[in-house]
Amino acid sequence: DALPICQPKTASFTMRGLTLLVCLLPCLAYGAPPPEPRVPESLDPTPYSVTDAEIKSLSEQLYAADENKFHSGDIVLNLQHRVSSADAEMGTGQDYASQKLFSYVNEKNLSARPTFARLMSLLDNYNRMTGTAEAVPSVEIQEQDAFLNEIFATRVISQLYNFFHVKGIYTSQADRKST
Secondary structure, eight states: OOOOOOHHHHHTTHHHHHOOOOOHHHHHHHHHOOOOOOTTTSSOOOOOOOOHHHHHHHHHHHHHHOOOOOOOOTTEEOOOOOOOHHHHHHHHOOOOOSSSSSSOOOOHHHHHHHHHHHHHHHHHHHHHHHHOOOOOHHHHHHHHHHHHHHHHHHHHHHHHHHHHHHHHHOOOOOHHHHH
């Protein structure tokens, strides 16, 4: 039941890892099980592997360590339509929800959390139209660095780093941000 963990080979590994973490945040925030990983059979096994039990244990530890997670009443979801797993796998792109997902968000609590505040400052930095060249002023680079520094200061990332360190993916603290 071991799943491969890819060895970081480029500087974009941190952003890919962060992207994966952000994608899994709903699972961590609501206690939902993470999606089943799909590993193509054509991939050669890597020297790094992790079991399903380790992933489950890690996700529970990360959830418990998250000091920035919302609490009951901070958000109210407007769940309008449940898509079956068969529909989701077909990927029709059909949006069955006619209303917004969030019917209430406690914005005061949201902006009081340092990681969310830093994330919110990034939202105006990107052009929503794909294929359009973007100028990246130094202030936006500073906002990105501040967000990453805030994320790296959390207990969640510290525990995630420790897991990767035990698995031999990171060999030192210096590897943590350089990859």
